[in-house]
Amino acid sequence: MEPAPAAPGPRLGDSRGAERAAASSSLNPTGAEAQPRRRAPAVAAVLPAGGSGERMGVPTPKQFCPILERPLISYTLQALERVCWIKDIVVAVTGENMDTMKGIIQKYQHQRISLVEAGVTRHRSIFNGLKALAEDQPDSNLSKPEVVIIHDAVRPFVEEDVLLKVVTAAKEHGCSDYDLEFGTECLQLALKYGHINAKLVEGSPDLWKVTYKRDLYAAESIIKERISQYICIVMDTKEDENHVGHHLEEILKNELNHVKVTSGALCPPCRDLEQIILEQCYNYVCVNVMSFDFEETRRLLNMLKESNLSVLYPVVVISVYFLDYKSVPFDQKMENLMQIRDYAKEVKKRNILLCGLLIYYPQDEQKLQASLRQGATIIATLIKERNSGLVGQLLVA
Amino acid sequence: MEPAPAAPGPRLGDSRGAERAAASSSLNPTGAEAQPRRRAPAVAAVLPAGGSGERMGVPTPKQFCPILERPLISYTLQALERVCWIKDIVVAVTGENMDTMKGIIQKYQHQRISLVEAGVTRHRSIFNGLKALAEDQPDSNLSKPEVVIIHDAVRPFVEEDVLLKVVTAAKEHGCSDYDLEFGTECLQLALKYGHINAKLVEGSPDLWKVTYKRDLYAAESIIKERISQYICIVMDTKEDENHVGHHLEEILKNELNHVKVTSGALCPPCRDLEQIILEQCYNYVCVNVMSFDFEETRRLLNMLKESNLSVLYPVVVISVYFLDYKSVPFDQKMENLMQIRDYAKEVKKRNILLCGLLIYYPQDEQKLQASLRQGATIIATLIKERNSGLVGQLLVA
Incomplete structure (x- = not known):
């Protein structure tokens, strides 16, 4: 596990908390205080990132493919850590990519990230992530969350409002029959082994997944356009x-x-x-x-x-x-x-x-x-x- | 209808037929003669292109969106006309885009293209295209094909080998129960009104459809990469x-x-x-x-x-x-x-x-x-x- 580095992004003088304080306002409408309100649930995210990227047609697993010279997964981490009410982000990577991942966290100064070893399947990876968040892990520094967001490492364009909807739905409905009907094995796995309240939410077009090489091109163009405005x-x-x-x-x-x-x-x-x-x-x-x-x-x-x-x-x-x-x-x-x-x-x-x-x-x-x-x-x-x-x-x- | 302009692409001296002769070799393995062999079926293509592009989030219909300053539909036409055994390409466009389309055909020197008016639905547009190819149209210069390929105007990356598979399957199997089971209304429409043998074939990842703005970015990057090799x-x-x-x-x-x-x-x-x-x-x-x-x-x-x-x-x-x-x-x-x-x-x-x-x-x-x-x-x-x-x-x- 990586020690929490300095906040990424710009900082000048003592203003470095400004961005995070602004981001917190959605769950905390008064905006006066960055701490979550009493009723805000404790939220964590699990990112299965053990994939090998065979569909991409490139030797690098897609979550590590560079966009403007920075690996794709760093954009996804950035999107999640920008949301201050996500307390912990657990990333599951294969043993052989563990050092690469640590290097990414250090270089791009990501925060609140814990690493666990990926399993042989995506579901095993999610299980390992949930296990790390469970209370009964003696060596864990993580706090047990009420809601866990399971998010693909290769969906970099997730926005706070979508995540907020996920969390609100999870809190209001728990895991309803509706969820189970549409739910995938991931959700059932979370229910069975996680001992925590979990909900799987389907993505919107904005949440699109980087799958093919053309998606990397599209992601790079979208990012270039955003930062050129x-x-x-x-x-x-x-x-x-x-x-x-x-x-x-x-x-x-x-x-x-x-x-x-x-x-x-x-x-x-x-x-x-x-x-x-x-x-x-x-x-x-x-x-x-x-x-x-x-x-x-x-x-x-x-x-x-x-x-x-x-x-x-x-x-x-x-x-x-x-x-x-x-x-x-x-x-x-x-x-x-x-x-x-x-x-x-x-x-x-x-x-x-x-x-x-x-x-x-x-x-x-x-x-x-x-x-x-x-x-x-x-x-x-x-x-x-x-x-x-x-x-x-x-x-x- | 546009008079057949000069062949697009490079030409020097008297070598202008070289590309087309080369392209013909797949259906004609001897390569010695650009005419189709006796058993090669007469093939035409219909492109419904009457869409308004509301999902793209841009005012221009997506088939007219520029990629390297050239409209998307021109790339699709180029992909089809490169295949010399496609004898006629019928494009269905709305009345208000008819002049735009004529301008595109002229500027980019497309060949073997006929224009028909699009219907209020995609299916109506296909019907209008098929009608133009049917024998009983007295004012038509088009020859009645044995096989009609119905191809989206916004899928620019179609390759000759895929088209060849379509045509071969259509010739060998006709329209089987399998097709009908998976078939959409387009196929049934073709069977009912077209009086011609038609087959709808599902696309591979390469045939991907330009739907969102990010797809335009991806298409531009793919095209840039191809011509930079x-x-x-x-x-x-x-x-x-x-x-x-x-x-x-x-x-x-x-x-x-x-x-x-x-x-x-x-x-x-x-x-x-x-x-x-x-x-x-x-x-x-x-x-x-x-x-x-x-x-x-x-x-x-x-x-x-x-x-x-x-x-x-x-x-x-x-x-x-x-x-x-x-x-x-x-x-x-x-x-x-x-x-x-x-x-x-x-x-x-x-x-x-x-x-x-x-x-x-x-x-x-x-x-x-x-x-x-x-x-x-x-x-x-x-x-x-x-x-x-x-x-x-x-x-x-």
Whole structure:
């Protein structure tokens, strides 16, 4: 069993409990207190994850297949641990994958996870998970739950509201005849051996299971789309220069539907930007007008590194330079490019994807609009694709 | 009804029948003659495509949703018309989408397609398609088939071998009790109204139906993967210079698993390259060593434009320059970049995605290996992502 590591996701100063406190509000409508109310049941989850993934057509078991370089099961764990009223999450993995699983828990800083050995069948794995949750295990640190959610390790898109429905139904109805009629052997197993109240709930389309290779592709695209919805444009405080940044902001808002674009400032104490990082914004455009300065981008990168934001998803940072480059000698820019390449290499290790972008900044308003539109297209491409193959490049709009 | 347009896909000189002749070999094992053998049944296909796509959560009906900017139904038509023994393909679309469908047939040069109006239900649409194939339609140019394949417009990954099994089963068994037991109303409809021999065959996982938005993502990823498997490196004939091109070829072969990398020459009469284009290679890397010359790339682009290859899929062309750029003034390269941007803009209209790539070419062998590896990563990214947002960029490895 893994010792509880630090909370995953962004943290800045002493705000690290904010996300978990917010997540707790569903079961606890007052929102004032993260402890469950008296009537909230003690809930645990069991994830059978002993599968070999033969249908996927790839050698890696599907729960360990990477999506944006992170194993699928980590997304499922993230979805469950985001729900603060799930007290314990028990994962059943085969002996040969035990170390891999421990490594995943450590690297992605998962919490409240216990590992048990998977059985030869899915049902045996569930049994082992339930056994670990039962009261009579002398060496267990787990508390006996009233409700156990049995959840596939390869269904990463489970939402809190669905889990809440499961738990509410379990509490209200117990295990009814209806459940038994539709119930699978898993449910009967839970009733027979678990000595705890269990309910198996059928999934909605959102709960879809990653089964084939095409499902991995779909999952990656869905995740990329989700983390590309929120873009922060970081502007310096020099009022006379940053109107062009606001231009870019307007064009990004127009060209990217359903995308929230916001601005933050890097001037200390940087409260705006700290808040945006806490809100889990994974896309930053750092605007520099008529300057080759890399300082703003460096400060942003330092804040991102300190925040821990990039533990779960790659963060895209685009260092934008508005320059009238057609009238400036290029040697200076070449040095700048080299600087971006070196930084990109360094922050890539922290899962931050850095690119540079020169946007042509002519006096002519019409030409400026054209280059802003092209700049917005390139920014959108880099954010949507989120591909590490292009880090360190200096693109030109 | 649309007049039969030219064959889609690449064509060069008089070789345009090659693909169709090859495709015919399954029903005609001698391969010597594209005509079906005496015992081959006359086959037609009916595609009900009147759906409104409400489950997709997008305003466009799913059969018209774009994948790499081409509507989904065009991929399904392509899969069917690739099979030369399917004589007629009848598509049922609603009146309001009739013009859209005609536009798709024209733009993507589909063949052997007839359009009928869709009914208010899927079954009515199938009925209308079957009616158009029935002998007693006085104004029909369609020949009465022995076997009709009813195929969903939103199942783009149907393969010839599956279709062949369908047709063989239909010929051998007719419509057996087995079929009726598993058969849906579609089959009964065909029997009752079609006056023709029909069989409904259940799909395999490969035949999966695009239903949700995630299926569109999966389809796009599958298609991108398929057309990225074959990369052609175009090298000039100067023997003393192109060894570095061969280096790049070796590294691409090592770094991209399951990818076929081949070389072609641009020296007239360019037979190698013509053959590679006919084999539907959608990825070209044009290598220039210690030169800013754009002539080679221009000749390649002209061949690609003439070939018609990019009608169905975007073709990626990367113009690679091996330069010791750390010791060369950069102004000259900037002009080169501008040239690539202008060409990229022009060929983008023809669905050709052009990028430039500078690869650092130092004397030091170890440094060269490092920049070759980075070059290969960038090439792989551009080919796999196939994103039009980065056309005209000059990337640096």
